[in-house]
Amino acid sequence: MSRAAGLVAEAVRMARAAPLTTAVTALIVAAAVGVIVSTTGQTVAIERDVLGRIDQAGTRTIVIEDTSGSSGIPPGAVARISGLSGVEWAVGFGIASDVRVAGLDGAAPVPIRGLFGAVPPLVVTSPWSAAPGTALAGIEALRALGLATAAGSVQPVAGNALPLGVVGWLDAAPPLDFLDRALLTPADPDEIVVRIIVLARSADEVAALATAVRGVLDAADPSGVSVQTSAALVEVRHAVRGELGSWGRNLVSLVLGAGLVLTGLNVFGAVTTRRRDFGRRRALGASRADIVALVTVQTLVTAVIGAVIGAVAGSVVVAGVLGIAPEPEFGVAVGVLAILATAVAAVPPALVAAYRDPVRILRVA
Amino acid sequence: MVTIEALSFGYRADEPIIDGLDAAFAPGEVWAVTGPSGRGKSTLLYLVGLLLTPWAGRIGLGGVGAANALSDHERSRLRGAHIGFVFQDAVLDPARSVLDNVTEPALYAGMARPEARRRAGDLLERFGVRLRADHRPGEVSGGQAQRVALCRALLTAPSLLLADEPTGNLDADSAGIVIDALTAAAHADGATVLIASHDERIVAACDRVLAL
Incomplete structure (x- = not known):
């Protein structure tokens, strides 16, 4: 097993060993993706339907x-x-x-x-x-x-x-x-x-x-x-796309921003309570980059689980309310965006964990 | 051979704990690092273990003339492959089994997992805790936990073994086992062993003493 694969396996093991942190992160990501898919997803489905009708009327x-x-x-x-x-x-x-x-x-x-x-x-x-x-x-x-x-x-x-x-x-x-x-x-x-x-x-x-x-x-x-x-239909098309698109983008930014902050706080709390864990790893040969990778990958793995749950739940809600499911690509895109945002949120706490003085931690152990 | 030249370090800018220290520790030797509290016994171990960066001076280690000047990545590789730590508290991961605790350094040292598990099994057998391999650290005694930590430190057959008050929390029997293991690592396996301790039993068992 390569070092990179070993670190990924270790990150998965860390996620399993910290069920509360893992559950909270997954919940935050699932909620963010679920809210986006079930709200903006409805907008996207409606926009697609309206634009389809407008285009059928001959805008092109x-x-x-x-x-x-x-x-x-x-x-x-x-x-x-x-x-x-x-x-x-x-x-x-x-x-x-x-x-x-x-x-x-x-x-x-x-x-x-x-x-x-x-x-x-x-x-x-x-x-x-x-x-x-x-x-x-x-x-x-x-x-x-x-x-x-x-x-x-x-x-x-x-x-x-x-x-x-x-x-x-x-x-x-x-x-x-x-x-x-x-x-x-x-x-x-x-x-x-x-x-x-x-x-x-x-x-x-x-x-x-x-x-x-x-x-x-x-x-x-x-x-x-x-x-x-x-021309009039084209203007209506632009207006529909602009209004609905702008609303959707704002909502996505807001929800992902909130999710990013909450995830960052959750991961920060987790690395704070696991100072001895990271101090021990540093003494055993983990570099700062290894620590950053472990925390980030651990959060990423959790985010993937949350994103899948959120996308599926959101799609089910939209299908139940509107009778039309949002495009699968939309759910995947939102999920990927949420995973990337979560990874970004995990980096600052990971750096805190990596740059904490291991000696102070080990000496007070 | 571990060499220290003109080593200086302190936790505060104007308060050096170690000031211009020179020393050389040969393979196969067990050194006791002694001295009153606050004189830098543990600090010296962490400097030699490349977990602290000195203000000035050089630390020669594993064929590297100035190991302290290497990047964090290189120092970590050197630490993982050539240095073993034993702390006063065993500092085990409570979420993994005794066996997995012993094999943990393999990830950072680049040791293959099957080889790590085989060697970990041998070490646990040698220190009488093989039957606890599947237990969690919370399910073993303090003495057993320290022996597990010793197994972990010896997994990669390090050329330098650093022990910070390793018997501080142990009863006499467990302390004896730890002292024997540390001296055996030097005398049988050729490692350099530095032990920071106040324990007279340890000082008596060591080949040489560095008084700070």
Whole structure:
């Protein structure tokens, strides 16, 4: 066994030999972690839930629209926007036109849009190679067309264009859910883009991206292009995050600070009552560094036990109150923070123990 | 060989207890350090044991010319490996067994645990406390506790054994066992033994006397 491993084993033995000190330290750490997880943990869970809802409402979405229909956004704009840093994906659509089931003149017309770029992850589809002349039908569009299955042929209502084959279905989530009521087909090479939807990687990047996309659009008439973001939602998101985050950080600091002081006092009391123990160890060959290591590791071992108990108890409380458990990472992070704070609290008393004159202690023994 | 050159020390700045002391203690010798109370008998032992740092002078120990000038880490290593202490009170850890008390120095001396346990068993046998190996210090008599402390001091086969009033709290029989053990450590094992004591029996058993 190496010297370091021997010291750790000795520290564990010391923790077991001082059950009261060990229990009090574990209790302090467990209480600190438990309070943080059960209070700030609720805040974190609520914040995650609220932010999730806000994000679902489109805080990360940028919609670029050719409001005049003649601004001339080139097809290459979609690829250029997709290549911008901070863009998760971008997809473009052409002008909507109506189609109906071939051979049924009285059937309801359904809009069809040309697709620029790849089908984004928010759209679930049946297998589709995006071959020219094929289309996917949104789940509501299928009903409107009167098709029992996602297979059939549709004919443009106006003009003499060739029929298109409906070869599958699609089911889209917001902000692309307008596709549920339409058909989607690969865009023609000479078609222009009238709407581009961009999803930013984070809400924080939306404002900068909104400016950046204007620079790469290369529209013939930029004045007819609008770039819309959910600025108000982004502000709400920041406000929620700021308010809740600030409250949580303050509480964590307060509780950990109190825990640190209490642990320090407890360890200081323990080393004061064990002066002979440390004097004996020094006489037997323990260096000051050994004494500091023994006291710190002893406290750390105890803190780990307390942190686990506190994190589990706090998570149970949050799950019981809110019905949603805080993320495990949160409990682990709080536990690690509490263990580190406890280690810091143990160092001053450990130094006191290490630098106490062993001779005075041994001579009064 | 333990050497002391021009050694000075005091607990207060203007009150030296030991002032310019020179001495040399050869291996295999048992020295009695005697003198009235307050003349620095125990202090000399703690200086030689590197637990105190002298004001001036040199302490040669274990082939190191000025062991007192080493860092705390180096002095502690030297103490753990080469020096054994016996105190007036046994100073045992009440939370661990007699056997574990004897093996405690192994951690600081870098001795393997199985070797430490084997040697501790032999020492406990030699001093007649083997049957108390699993007992706590609170469950043995004062004389037995001091013998356990002696076993602990001898675990690493130290080249220097320092005993501060080792028989002060013992009855005659136990004191005899301790005196015999200390002299045997010098005469049989070649250790240098320094004993600070007022006890006439000890002074009589020692090879040489250093009067302070």
